[in-house]
Amino acid sequence: MLPEDEIKRRLEKMISRRRLIHSLGVQTTAIKFARLYGVDRQKASIAGLVHDCARDLPRETLLEMVKRFHITVDELELGEPVLLHAPVGAELARVEFGIDDEEILNAIRVHTTGDVGMSMLDKIIYLADYVEPGRSYAGAGALKRLAIEDFDRALIAATDQTIMYVIRRGGLIHPRTVAARNSFLNSLAIRPCNQVIGGDTSDGEGPLTRCQSGRKSRER
Ligand SMILES: [Fe+2]
Numbered sequence: 001m002l003p004e005d006e007i008k009r010r011l012e013k014m015i016s017r018r019r020l021i022h023s024l025g026v027q028t029t030a031i032k033f034a035r036l037y038g039v040d041r042q043k044a045s046i047a048g049l050v051h052d053c054a055r056d057l058p059r060e061t062l063l064e065m066v067k068r069f070h071i072t073v074d075e076l077e078l079g080e081p082v083l084l085h086a087p088v089g090a091e092l093a094r095v096e097f098g099i100d101d102e103e104i105l106n107a108i109r110v111h112t113t114g115d116v117g118m119s120m121l122d123k124i125i126y127l128a129d130y131v132e133p134g135r136s137y138a139g140a141g142a143l144k145r146l147a148i149e150d151f152d153r154a155l156i157a158a159t160d161q162t163i164m165y166v167i168r169r170g171g172l173i174h175p176r177t178v179a180a181r182n183s184f185l186n187s188l189a190i191r192p193c194n195q196v197i198g199g200d201t202s203d204g205e206g207p208l209t210r211c212q213s214g215r216k217s218r219e220r
């Protein structure tokens, strides 16, 4: 992998000034989340910095790169080529910056739609993209606070926001985004809870608890 200074120099030529400022914001936020949630800071830093390296490419170029890199795409992505900046960005990160760490590349690959089975690094980049300091949409402040207080709920809130935005525009929702939201909700439902709401342990499975999602579950 190229040194970070060289990556930045190359990135400056690939994306607009505005996009670079956004990318530096995602990098800073990703490092903060990595520290908070025990993820490799260096990986979070590089993934955050380069996640949008293909974002300013014209749609024709994105479609050409899909062919060049043999990226598998679906109908929805072909109809909405902006979505392709994530998988194309992962391949560009490999060839332009010499990044060969698959964890970093996957975080870039899934940062737009989300996916099932996301790693913590994937989630950090996905959420940092919504809450970096330059984000000023309605509700950004609340989402920024939630990302610190309850990362899992912030993931769901961010995904809900995207889905509702696409619905308002009459657009198509990518199935991976729906699948990602479902998996975030499932993780929330089964995560360990501390609030005991019933003391019957006669079945040996431990007391009933209530998660923040409001569902009953067993302590685990
Ligand atoms: Fe992006």
Ligand SMILES: [Fe+2]
Pocket (backbone or CB within 6 Å): 022, 026, 051, 052, 129
């Ligand atoms: Fe971004």
